[in-house]
Amino acid sequence: MTTTSQTALSPIEAYLAELDRALIGRRGTKADLLAEARDGLRDAAEAYREGGWSETEAQRRAVADFGQIREIAGDYQAELSMHNGVRTLWLLVLGVPAMQTSWEVARIFTYGSWSRLTTPNPGWYPYVTQFTHAAIYAVPFLGLLALLGTRFLSRRFDGVRTARACRTLGAIAVGLNLFSVLLLIGATGVVDAARLFLSGPCGLLMVAWVVLSFRLAVLARRSWRGCATIVA
Incomplete structure (x- = not known):
């Protein structure tokens, strides 16, 4: 059941879920950082969609541009x-x-x-x-x-x-x-x-x-x- 729910997540939400698990800190502060990341990823995905890419591919490219989880998690942590x-x-x-x-x-x-x-x-x-x-x-x-x-x-x-x-x-x-x-x-x-x-x-x-x-x-x-x- 867990595998199915993770597969159903969009590339952006799957990325944010993994980033969430990598971070240790107060829930409210963590939620603010994740919301900031979500906004940035959605803006990037929208730019790719306007360039003709499909929704899923646009999100994948936005995630790739954002950076590896380990690198981003270090800055956020x-x-x-x-x-x-x-x-x-x-x-x-x-x-x-x-x-x-x-x-x-x-x-x-x-x-x-x-x-x-x-x-x-x-x-x-x-x-x-x-x-x-x-x-x-x-x-x-x-x-x-x-x-x-x-x-x-x-x-x-x-x-x-x-x-x-x-x-x-x-x-x-x-x-x-x-x-x-x-x-x-x-x-x-x-x-x-x-x-x-x-x-x-x-x-x-x-x-x-x-x-x-x-x-x-x-x-x-x-x-x-x-x-x-x-x-x-």
């Missing part, structure tokens, strides 16, 4: 990876500071001063909190640096190299954020697990922060897979 990477970076730049600020505000209004804590801090715990606080500033800074760098590189290099640079900086920032969040949660749980849930809102925001961190990791992985597809 670079653009998809760029979209994925930029989306991840904006979440880093805006999401991480927003989560930290929200948690601090919730802590102030629903729990109060840190002086209320009764469990003493071991000597190593302040180093953990200092590291995680530094990461809160470092992560959005790296994300912003990557965004600016991507904008700069896109004017001077091809999409593949720009996507790789965006992917690498984004992966570093995402990794640092995830590590710092898990480190803080693990260390706090060892000292006094109750600190993770100072109040209901603080507990919910902590969970949301963890979810955001893993979501960023998933997006970074997709961008990485997309770049790996370009190389392959």
